[in-house]
Amino acid sequence: MRKISMREAVNEALHIAFNSDSNVFTMGEDIAVYGGQLRCSYDLLDNFGPERVRDTPISEMAIVGAGVGASMIGKRPVVELSYIDFIGTSFDQILNQAAKMRYMYGGHVNMPLVIRTQCGAGLGNGAQHSQSLEAILAHIPGIRVVMPSNAYDAKGLLLHAIRDNNPVVFIEHKALYKVKCEVPEEPYEIEYTPDVKRTGKDLTIVTYSAMVNRSLEAAELLQKEHGIEVEVVDVRALEPLDMEPIIRSVKKTNCAVIVHEACEKGGFGGELIAQIQQHTFKSLKAPILRVAAPNVPVPFAVNLEMSYLPDKTKITKAVMTCLENKKANA
Amino acid sequence: MNKEKLLDLYRMMVQIREFENECIELAKSNATRAAVHTYIGEEAIAAGVCAHMSNQDYITSTHRGHGHCIAKGADLEKMFAELLGREGGYCKGKGGSMHIADLATGNLGANGIVGGGIPLAVGAALGIQLDNKKNFVVSFFGDGAANEGSFHEALNMASIWSLPVIFVCENNEYGISTHVSKSTNIQNIAIRAMSYGIKGVVVDGNNILEVYEETRKAVDDVVSGQGPVLLEMKTYRMSGHYFGDNQNYRTKDEVNQWKEKDPILRCEQILQKEYDLTEEDLLTIRKNIRTEVLAASEKAKLQPEPMIEDLTGDLFDQKFADIEWKSFVKAQGKG
Structure with a gap:
């Protein structure tokens, strides 16, 4: 195609x-x-x-x-x-x-x-x-x-x-x-529902927008270097928010990391975590972690901006921490 | 103007006045809960402007919007029901006094945000222009809104696209407690039209004949594609900002002077002098309208409150439009 x-x-x-x-x-x-x-x-x-x-x-x-x-x-x-x-x-x-x-x-x-x-x-x-x-x-x-x-x-x-x-x-x-x-040439529609972009059994990353690709890169790295299987769920629509595919994934993996580019405080990750823990509390084996930008405006200098953004390294680190907690609670 | 036409306008003004009088009674008993902003003293504007409009012509209105809704053809019982928070109200009790809309009569809604409705009117006028229709839009707003950014952005956009919209600024001299002379350093807001290359006209908003005639000219202009018009209606808010306002910012003398210029009183004088109506004729009209208004209020009071189950309903339309997507093939060499 x-x-x-x-x-x-x-x-x-x-x-x-x-x-x-x-x-x-x-x-x-x-x-x-x-x-x-x-x-x-x-x-x-x-x-x-x-x-x-x-x-x-x-x-x-x-x-x-x-x-x-x-x-x-x-x-x-x-x-x-x-x-x-x-x-x-x-x-x-x-x-x-x-x-x-x-x-x-x-x-x-x-x-x-x-x-x-x-x-x-x-x-x-x-x-x-x-x-x-x-x-x-x-x-x-x-x-x-x-x-x-x-x-x-x-x-x-x-x-x-x-x-x-x-x-x-x-x-x-x-x-x-x-x-x-x-992308097919003919018209088609996609409904407002999350999409599993990569399947895995060890941990769920819930993410959206540009951070989906960063998360997929991290998942690939984790697979290659550690044999860890990360599932990546792309939220796609924040409203209406269809939690069902996200809950299903977390019930399978028993732990989750949220990744978004927006700064952490008051970010949409808070809403996702609230709903995930409410619906999967008995399945959860580790606290849900967030990978997000620090609580400052977006800086200009290239090194500052790159440091500001969540990236493969930060995501990988959060996944490893979350999996350690999961192991300790197993 | 023929006698029947003027009598229609007079009846409309009286209907609005009696509606507002009853609103004050309802507010006294706290049946309307929060603030009710009455249109008393400004009735000639809504009556004289909306008399030129069909249900396919749209208005946007303000927090002081009862008069606009009624003049556009609203049902009084459904209006009272909305003010009382009843299921049978225009918005099923979800809107209240400041948020009455009725698409069936071309009312795109009263608006609680000062200046909030002006860009909406521009959009509706754009829709009319895109559909090649001969309809038009009227945006009502006050002297206060003329200092909002939305007013300036909207007038400019309507001007560059020659949209069929009449901006009706009801200069009632006060933004809550602040006199227009303290908020605006020009005598006539109408001159702001010049900044946008459109026509601006100062109108005696308490003179029903002048309001009617100047609006007629504006309608002719906007529907013939000559671009928007700004009408500044000079008027006075005879009641306070809302019922219960202590009105410490103005004198009784000032209010009393304007009472002599009451638009309903002036219309009655014209009807008596030039159309041979007697005081008794006018009293009969007023009495009959008052009886109708009170009956609508009483009926609304008997309506049930909204169902609690409906608390989260109406937020989104769950249906999608019925559109069949068709591919578009660009011409060679493009894209």
């Missing part, structure tokens, strides 16, 4: 969506002529015209707000925030408008809105263009939060999100855009 990058996969999904439903349109900063700061919306302007592919002013509140308003009357906007860091300037429209309206209005309003944005560190973009803010979003009832870890998942999850009648924040990690994998 052909291999394409996540950027190409997102672009392909957008073309399919535009070709299939005339209610789909997109707007955002520099997305039309320039193809977006995320470089995912190229060719859309040529293929579908300036009405449905709109460059906006630098007005994040109006971009998200107009998306909310248009979706309330039946359009299916896919709006783009160049960086997730810009939710700050649009947050009222996410927190108080998009997230609240369906419930607050008694279920009488649907909101088929997708907010596409990029997250993540590792490329020297500094503290205000590198964050992982998914936990803030997942904390708010009323919005979906989806984070693909590869091109194949991105295409299927994005089409699923566009067909969703609820607001979805679709977060693409910037370090994944150039990473290629096998």
Whole structure:
């Protein structure tokens, strides 16, 4: 099968969506002529015209707000925030408008809105263009939060999100855009459910977004050097959070390590641990550990940024510690 | 304006006033729980603007939104039921006074966040434009919201795309306790339209004929593709910010002066002088409307509270849209 990058996969999904439903349109900063700061919306302007592919002013509140308003009357906007860091300037429209309206209005309003944005560190973009803010979003009832870890998942999850009648924040990690994998040419959807990316019997790593690849690298290393079989579960959707595949895995391995790029304090790992221990307490043989960024903003200098990020070494170390605890409690 | 039209507008204003009077009674007994922001003194705006609208034309509203909802065609019993937190309310009791929405009448919702609804109106207007429809959107907001960033972002975006939206700024002189002169260093908020290359008009918001006429002109402009219009309605919040407000920031004299400019009173004067209605005719109308409003309130009080089982319902639509995905083949040399 052909291999394409996540950027190409997102672009392909957008073309399919535009070709299939005339209610789909997109707007955002520099997305039309320039193809977006995320470089995912190229060719859309040529293929579908300036009405449905709109460059906006630098007005994040109006971009998200107009998306909310248009979706309330039946359009299916896919709006783009160049960086997730810009939710700050649009947050009222996410927190108080998009997230609240369906419930607050008694279920009488649907909101088929997708907010596409990029997250993540590792490329020297500094503290205000590198964050992982998914936990803030997942904390708010009323919005979906989806984070693909590869091109194949991105295409299927994005089409699923566009067909969703609820607001979805679709977060693409910037370090994944150039990473290629096998992606079918035809349209397909992937549901909001975790995916076991590697099977193993000794320990479960629960992770998502760019950390899936780091975790798979660690699992490979652990297999080769120590014969340890790590299972890697990709959460894929933080809301709705389907715990069943995660619980099933932990009940099998009896221990877990959570890996995410966001800083540790208040991160989504806390929620995962709370739910895992609640449902697998009798199976657990070791405290669940977290591998996450330290509680500081993302630094710029290359050595600091690389040190900030969770990596194969840190993950491997946490896995070994967890397995030692498991052995002691066996 | 013909007599029947003006009488319709008068009845609408009275209906809003009587609804708000009853809200105050309900608030006195704590039946509405938290704050209720009444529209008393501003009725000519909602009545005169919404008279130009069909159910396919949309509004966004504010925390002081009862008047907008009623003028857009809301059912009074369902409104009272919402204020009382009853199952039969517009939002099944999940919204309350500040969050009444009714898509069937084109009401995209009252909004508890100052300025929160203005970008939504721009989005609805964009949807109308994309669908090549002749409808339009009205965004109601206050003088306070004109100092929110959302106002400026929304006006600019609506202007560059010539969207069919009328921004109706109800300048009632106060943001809670702060007089507009302390928050805004210009006489007329309408001049802010200039910054965005759109038309801005100052309107006497307590004069129903002027509100009706200026809105008509604005509707003509926006539906003919000439871009958005900002109407600044000069008015006065005759009641406090909400029921129970001690109003220590203004004098009784000031309030009394505005009572003489009460939009309902002024409409009655016109109806008597120019349309030969008697004081008795008007009293009969008011009495009948009051009876209807009180009946709606009484019926709402008898409705059941929401089911506890429904506490977590309505957050998400569990159904997905029925779309069949079709591949797109790019032309050669692209991608």
